[in-house]
Amino acid sequence: MQNSYDGLRNSLLVAAQSQREELEQAKQKASDLEAELSTLRQVRERASSRSSSVQGTPPWRRLSNEIATFLSAYRPSVEDRSPVSLKDVILRMIPLCWSPHGDDHLWGLLHGTQDAAWYCFDQIANRGPGSATPINPEDELCEKHGSDRCLQVRADADAQSILFRLVGGGVNNTDTEMDVVEEESYV
Numbered sequence: 001m002q003n004s005y006d007g008l009r010n011s012l013l014v015a016a017q018s019q020r021e022e023l024e025q026a027k028q029k030a031s032d033l034e035a036e037l038s039t040l041r042q043v044r045e046r047a048s049s050r051s052s053s054v055q056g057t058p059p060w061r062r063l064s065n066e067i068a069t070f071l072s073a074y075r076p077s078v079e080d081r082s083p084v085s086l087k088d089v090i091l092r093m094i095p096l097c098w099s100p101h102g103d104d105h106l107w108g109l110l111h112g113t114q115d116a117a118w119y120c121f122d123q124i125a126n127r128g129p130g131s132a133t134p135i136n137p138e139d140e141l142c143e144k145h146g147s148d149r150c151l152q153v154r155a156d157a158d159a160q161s162i163l164f165r166l167v168g169g170g171v172n173n174t175d176t177e178m179d180v181v182e183e184e185s186y187v
Contacts, residue, residue, distance in 0.1 A: 078164050092151060113129050118154045120145065150166070
């Protein structure tokens, strides 16, 4: 009886130690991601201050520099078989440039997900990858849009970029227009 108790106790201690180690690794990863995000914000602030510090820099130039800096952080691209254009994707991304959380959510997708799962872009923009539901790979439908059109996104860790595709709603290769404005604002 004592031997089985000792064996169970040892098993529980080993499991607890393993969980502690996993928790420490997760904390370290979160800390690393926060440091990277802080660095990105500093780079953006410097770029923004440089463009606005030049005497006579028109506001449109400053804003276009902010957008360029934002897009270069994510290097968006479109999956080859998807009918959505890169222009449409960029038009959907731009509001996140000034969103208090949208930029953080994209950063979390790019640097915080290890899998190659697709996510609904609206869910990532509004809730972040930790709260978004991965797309079912069998039917490619998201919980928000169902069989309607859905702009989907995933991290491409090899390229350090984000990849987009448009699915649902009878999407085919000749049907390339999509609504740029969504119901939700990315705040």
